[in-house]
Amino acid sequence: MTTKTINDQTIDFDDEGFMTDYTQWSTEIAAALAEEEGIGTLTDRHFAVIDFMRKEFEEKGSGPSIRRLTKESGVPTKELYQLFPGGPAKKAARIAGIKKPQGCI
């Protein structure tokens, strides 16, 4: 486990760079993590994905599968891959401040 200071706030991360406590998250932290992932500035569409992931995580304890994500967040598969190029499930989960996705789909 490692810690990093973002915006004067100490954030805990696991060895793979996922936040271990999603309650430490804020939109400023999301912006900093998005910068690290090479995503750039986050738009409303990014947040449609991030908010859905966080909601799902809060309710179920794990992030959604890509299938659920695209069906229920209102962001279709094509757009999801454009918003988070190079591996949407993990990148979006990392920026959303939740644990690494566990499913295969």
Next chain:
Amino acid sequence: MNTSTLEAPAPTKEKERIKKVSIIISKGSLEGVYPGLIMANGARMEGIEANLFFTFFGLEAVIQKKMNKLKVATVGNPAMHMPSLIGILPGMSAFATSMMKKEMEKIDIPPVDEFIEMISDAGGHLYGCKATVDMFHLTKKDFCPQVDSIITVGDFYEMAAGGEIIFT
């Protein structure tokens, strides 16, 4: 002579990553098709380039009229833990198929047509095998719209160059 000072520190090797996979789906049973689809979709989720090549009976997975009617094979499969004599009974395959589909739905594995669409939208490419298409007298019209083109084995190797090839 002391050689220890000559040894440079081992360079920190960057973790090796797979960049591209080309997956061949050659079987037309439900359990023959899904592993390849799951691996292709999983590759795209990780940002890995993915090609799917459907050949022989595997082609049924991209034939519009057949893709959602694939069945689990209940004969000749020891892992079914069912004597083949029972496996041949009418309805056994349909029963095993509906059981498996139910379980798959629970863990969010989509039906074949939806899965193919997902993989295609995710940037994966799908190809049909020319030899099989000729053998079964099929045309482009028989396939779902996500199939990019019908290609030869030579084209496949060209396309797979620089990546991993997985045969299922």
